[in-house]
Amino acid sequence: KAGVTQTPRYLIKTRGQQVTLSCSPISGHRSVSWYQQTPGQGLQFLFEYFSETQRNKGNFPGRFSGRQFSNSRSEMNVSTLELGDSALYLCASSLEGAGETQYFGPGTRLLVL
């Protein structure tokens, strides 16, 4: 089985721009979770999608949003980028939910200048 894939792998944006990241889960997995990883804050949970619905949400501003498609692929969008949004954005999938063992993708490294 192919693993979780994320595109793009690297991205450079400037302040004020918006960005969309994509995640394809492992085949058969219906839950997709997104995390932000920074050296100072570690892994922080953004949100989880299951069957095209946001089921859980972390403590991030409304600039961070996401969606899930009928094939379980998910996208994450960040609007009005700030310097502090520079991070590794990780997507993880599991069969039924964030409360199971999750399998992570390689991440998208976002740099905001």
Added chain:
Amino acid sequence: QQQVKQSPQSLIVQKGGISIINCAYENTAFDYFPWYQQFPGKGPALLIAIRPDVSEKKEGRFTISFNKSAKQFSLHIMDSQPGDSATYFCAAIAYNNNDMRFGAGTRLTVKP
């Protein structure tokens, strides 16, 4: 609200030595405890996991020890190798609550 505390933040071990990373949790609803290994530029990868009905689980050089009463669990890496140099994250999962929390991570360096 961090519910899983991980220590140490960084660890340096000589090749062949034992690496020990500790985690403590607060919420007794957690019922599954995986460890993840992350190399630079990669996403975390599941390494080993344990359920609270056992006190120890061993897979090759990696062992999880679990103390339910103390709400603590630890990862032991025996005969540590330079290739084990990575960041290790513990996690705690509550299936019924669909909740997963990560520790802050431990950067392990194994010196040759």
